[in-house]
Amino acid sequence: MNGPNKPAPRPIASLSIDFDNKWAYLRAAGRSDWESVTSYLNIVAERVLETLGQFNLPLTVFVVGRDLKNESDVRAIESLKQLPAHEFANHSMNHLPWMHTMDQREIFDEIVGTHDAIEMSLGCQAKGFRGPGFSCPDEVLRVLGKLNYVYDASIFPTSLAPVARAVFMARTKLKGEQKEKAKKLYGGFAAMRNPNRPFRRTVDNHSLWEIPVTVMPLVRTPIHFSYFTFLASVSKLAAKSYLRTAFRLCRITGTAPSLLLHPPDFLGREDDQQMAYFPGMKMPRQEKLEIVRWALQLYSQSFDVHTMIGQSHKLLGGQATNNGVPNTINTTSDDPTSPDRENHLVQLTTTIPRSTLSL
Ligand SMILES: [Zn+2]
Incomplete structure (x- = not known):
């Protein structure tokens, strides 16, 4: 609560959803009937509209x-135009999480096919891309450059990537070649050496923003x-404290956060039995929506939240650093591993009480 005084300026942030349909989850789980399962996009779109609308997000x-080949799914996706601000971006044609194993032609088709479909069905030009499974080979960036994209969002610089991949591999029923391909999911071990904040990348003379999914x-x-x-399905108290700590650390370290949602964040256990295997899907619907509402409200209070294209424009204009947040975003350097950044980060965080890092 900021009281009657002028509210404190909030750093720039962005919010996105990977609008993955049930078939993509069931295929990833190795289910042979994935092509025939029903869609949940209309239910999720309704709840997204209601929840985000509440906080003007x-x-x-x-x-x-x-x-986009299915009419009722197009209607569900299109309904999201009613949000306070929206942007449609490209998440590939077939949601195959192994773009790093594809040849040039396949990568081109996956990206350009969806780019064209978005234009045809939704009447707008996509300017951003996120690779399924956070897979981002150079060829992807080359295609994005040709399409004049403003940003890529396929990096997930987490220290837990090897753990997440191991859990995925243990749960999935994928076999043979597909199983081999899935071994680089979540960007491989190198992913966590990437920056945890937006940075510039240049491929074939085209410069674009790389906006990672922010981690702690x-x-x-x-x-x-x-x-x-x-986390909340294990302990709500711990999860809330964890998220508060994360947002505080983002502010202290000048990390412009970009966070993402997934459809299961809006579904409870009574909504879809087939999704029961997915982490967090044991929670009843009301409980899930309540905890997600709490988190989104905290996000909207802590940051000045934009779409990702909105965040990219703010970053280019340098406005993201005008809110009392240290200017650590180097818009001219293409070196994502600049040691200065990490040093700066360490300096800034040495003043944080140890207890805030213990979760
Ligand atoms: Zn996805």
Whole structure:
């Protein structure tokens, strides 16, 4: 609560959802009937509209091209235009989480196919891309450059990538070649050496923003809403304290956060039995929506939240650093591993009480 006085300025942030349909989850789980399962996009879209509308939150929607072939799914996706601010972005055609194993042609088709479908079905040009499974080979960036994209959002710089991948591999029923391909999910071990804040990348003379999915500064554990709801299914108190700490650390370290949602964040156990295997899906619907509402409200109070394209524009204009947040975003350097940044980060965080890092 800020009281009657002028509210404190909030750093720039962004919010997105990977609008993955049920078939994508069931295929990833190795279910042979994934193509025939029902869609939940209309239910999720309704709840997204209601929940985000409550806090006047904008949203970037990463759309899978395959869903744009179905009329009722197009209507569900289109309904998100009613949000206070929205952006439709590209999440590939078939949501195959192994783009790093694809040849040039396949990568081109996955990206351009969805780019065209978004234009045809939703009447807008996508300017951002996120690779399924956070897979981001150079060829992806080359195609994004040709399409004049403003940002890529396929990096997830978490220290838990090897753990998340191991859990995925243990649960999935994928076999043979597909199982081999899935071994680099979540960007491989190198992913956590990437910066935890937006940075510039240049490929074939085209410069674009790389906007990572923000993780906890320093310890690099995930903080996006799906991880939060998973933690909340174990302990709500611990999950809330964890998220408060994460937001505080983002502010202290000048990390402009970009957080993401997934459809299961808006679904409870009574909504979909087929999704029961997914982390956090044992929680009843009302409980889930309540905890997600709490987190979104905290996000909207802590940061000046934009769509991802909105955040990119703010970053280019340098406005993201005008809110009392240290200017650590180097808009001219293409070196994502600049040691200065990490040193600066460590300096800033040495003043944080140890207890805030213990979760
Ligand atoms: Zn996805």
